[in-house]
Amino acid sequence: MSQQEALFTYCLRQADDLLILSHRLSEWCGHGPVLEEDIALTNRALDHIGEARNLLTYAGQVEGKGRTEDDLAFLRAERQFVNTKLVEQPNGDYAFTIARSFLFDAYHLPLAEALTKSSDAQLAAIAGKAVKEAQYHLRHSSDWLKRFGDGTEESHRRAQAALDGLWTFTGELFVQDDLHQGLVKAGVAPDLIAIKASFDETVDNVLAEATLKRPVDGFMASGGRQGKHGENMGFILAEIQYLQRAYPGAKW
Amino acid sequence: MTDLTILEERFQAKIDAELKIEPKDWMPEKYRKNLIRQISQHAHSEVVGMLPEGNWITRAPSLRRKAILLAKVQDEAGHGLYLYSAAETLGTSREQTIDDLLSGKAKYSSIFNYPTLTWADIGAVGWLVDGAAIMNQVMLCRTSYGPYARAMVRICKEESFHQRQGYEIMAVLANGTPEQKEMAQDALNRWWWPSLMMFGPTDANSPHSAESMKWKIKRQSNDELRQIFIDRTVQQAEVIGLSVPDPALKWNEATQHYDWGTIDWSEFNNVVAGNGPCNKERMVARNKAHDEGAWVREAALAYAAKKLKRKAA
Numbered sequence: 001m002s003q004q005e006a007l008f009t010y011c012l013r014q015a016d017d018l019l020i021l022s023h024r025l026s027e028w029c030g031h032g033p034v035l036e037e038d039i040a041l042t043n044r045a046l047d048h049i050g051e052a053r054n055l056l057t058y059a060g061q062v063e064g065k066g067r068t069e070d071d072l073a074f075l076r077a078e079r080q081f082v083n084t085k086l087v088e089q090p091n092g093d094y095a096f097t098i099a100r101s102f103l104f105d106a107y108h109l110p111l112a113e114a115l116t117k118s119s120d121a122q123l124a125a126i127a128g129k130a131v132k133e134a135q136y137h138l139r140h141s142s143d144w145l146k147r148f149g150d151g152t153e154e155s156h157r158r159a160q161a162a163l164d165g166l167w168t169f170t171g172e173l174f175v176q177d178d179l180h181q182g183l184v185k186a187g188v189a190p191d192l193i194a195i196k197a198s199f200d201e202t203v204d205n206v207l208a209e210a211t212l213k214r215p216v217d218g219f220m221a222s223g224g225r226q227g228k229h230g231e232n233m234g235f236i237l238a239e240i241q242y243l244q245r246a247y248p249g250a251k252w
Numbered sequence: 253m254t255d256l257t258i259l260e261e262r263f264q265a266k267i268d269a270e271l272k273i274e275p276k277d278w279m280p281e282k283y284r285k286n287l288i289r290q291i292s293q294h295a296h297s298e299v300v301g302m303l304p305e306g307n308w309i310t311r312a313p314s315l316r317r318k319a320i321l322l323a324k325v326q327d328e329a330g331h332g333l334y335l336y337s338a339a340e341t342l343g344t345s346r347e348q349t350i351d352d353l354l355s356g357k358a359k360y361s362s363i364f365n366y367p368t369l370t371w372a373d374i375g376a377v378g379w380l381v382d383g384a385a386i387m388n389q390v391m392l393c394r395t396s397y398g399p400y401a402r403a404m405v406r407i408c409k410e411e412s413f414h415q416r417q418g419y420e421i422m423a424v425l426a427n428g429t430p431e432q433k434e435m436a437q438d439a440l441n442r443w444w445w446p447s448l449m450m451f452g453p454t455d456a457n458s459p460h461s462a463e464s465m466k467w468k469i470k471r472q473s474n475d476e477l478r479q480i481f482i483d484r485t486v487q488q489a490e491v492i493g494l495s496v497p498d499p500a501l502k503w504n505e506a507t508q509h510y511d512w513g514t515i516d517w518s519e520f521n522n523v524v525a526g527n528g529p530c531n532k533e534r535m536v537a538r539n540k541a542h543d544e545g546a547w548v549r550e551a552a553l554a555y556a557a558k559k560l561k562r563k564a565a
């Protein structure tokens with residue numbers, strides 16, 4: 001695989017995580033537990049989609065075949081999406097949604113920080129814009145996890161169940177395949193061992209304050225980065241891509 | 253003269269002098285009640301209005317459109333918050349106001365009881381529904397109650413973007429493929445008359461109007477605002493090549509306004525009475541969100557109380 005192809009795929013991995021998570025969060029719109037949270041989740045969805053658009057546009061440029069952000073978002077099939085399985089998980093209750101975002105945020109913030117030092121100027125610039133947002137996201141999800149963990153018995157139970165259910169999806173965030181290792185050597189991508197260390201520290205600190213237990217590492221799900229998703233993924237794309245697929249070539 | 257008449261006269265004099273009424277000022281009970289009703293209805297409309305538009309966020313046809321729609325619906329939630337706060341300055345709690353919506357006691361704009369069936373409906377809602385709402389809201393920037401007027405100034409800044417993005421969606425569709433144009437025309441056909449109904453009953457049949465005008469809560473009548481909206485919107489439809497579904501529509505050189513047909517008020521009354529296409533769905537959705545959010549709100553309260561206690565210890 002050429003460096004160019006590797007960079008293209010690397011952009012897609014990040015973009016797809018953000019795009020699919022944004023989709024899940026936007027499903028909450030109008031149905032949040034309080035109006036302030038409707039606003040907060042929409043805000044996150046907007047930030048994620050903004051970063052995803054930058055990454056998809058850049059991916060299209062790297063690929064050099066004239067594909068736009070919309071071509072890449074609306075006209076790729078299930079097997080061509082390379083997001084982790086974490087972000088495609090259905091919303092569940094609010095504790096599940098918050099825990100899913102928390103686990104992603106604890107990975108996304110150190111990733112964005114590290115990418116600001118990427119040898120790839122465009123990736124560094126995109127990450128630079130995302131860092132502030134990612135800080136806010138992590139604060140938001142951490143605060144809610146603390147409220148749930150140290151709130152009522154019911155909220156504690158729900159938050160713990162959410163973490164336990166999601167933990168199996170965290171392994172995939174830190175897998176370094178050949179493609180990734182090549183990019184690390186070139187100074188484009190950060191070593192995920194460092195990102196994992198930061199993730200662990202955040203998780204331990206927040207869960208301790210939340211009086212929640214860190215789940216034990218067991219079987220870790222994988223496949224998302226290779227386009228082998230859960231059955232949900234097809235439905236997500238059917239929804240996202242409906243209009244572009246139903247009216248090929250139309251402008252919107 | 254009794255004390256009450258003196259207070260009432262002073263109050264009216266203030267209004268006549270274009271001074272704003274502030275929360276701590278004396279006001280007639282009916283003025284307060286009228287405002288609480290109007291502001292909370294307005295707040296509920298912002299919140300319920302998120303449902304028909306939220307319906308298309310996950311299916312928006314481009315990432316740009318998706319981001320714009322997300323931002324718009326987020327604005328509407330913000331408007332709901334400003335308005336619930338404005339209602340609170342009149343001595344009604346947000347919980348009570350929301351409970352009144354959920355129990356069906358309080359109303360919201362009937363327009364949100366219509367479904368968004370196709371993507372073009374998102375265009376039509378922005379163009380027509382936000383367009384009609386703006387007419388009302390621009391007027392309310394000068395309403396006599398200070399907190400309401402100030403909330404409206406903030407809201408109006410965002411509303412013009414809402415109207416523009418809707419019109420832009422329609423313009424693109426109207427100039428697109430034959431199917432897209434058909435989609436746009438169909439949306440206009442379905443949303444036109446309900447949008448006109450948004451201005452409320454004709455002046456002759458508007459129960460709260462006279463008093464609202466005297467107190468300068470309202471500053472222009474339903475019929476006046478409706479006519480301005482029609483004049484403006486018919487021209488906008490012409491520009492993008494869509495036709496307004498009213499065979500009686502005709503420019504009147506003498507009045508310098510469009511003459512137009514008659515609103516089917518039986519439809520309006522029917523929807524207000526709860527029999528619109530989506531009344532039940534909207535209330536089910538709001539109640540479901542509220543009920544399923546109960547444990548979340550309880551957790552937040554319990555956590556805040558624990559934190560406070562620890563601080564005190």
Ligand SMILES: [Fe+2]
Pocket residue numbers: 298327328331407411
């Ligand atoms: Fe609004």
Ligand SMILES: [Fe+2]
Pocket residue numbers: 328382410411414
């Ligand atoms: Fe609006």
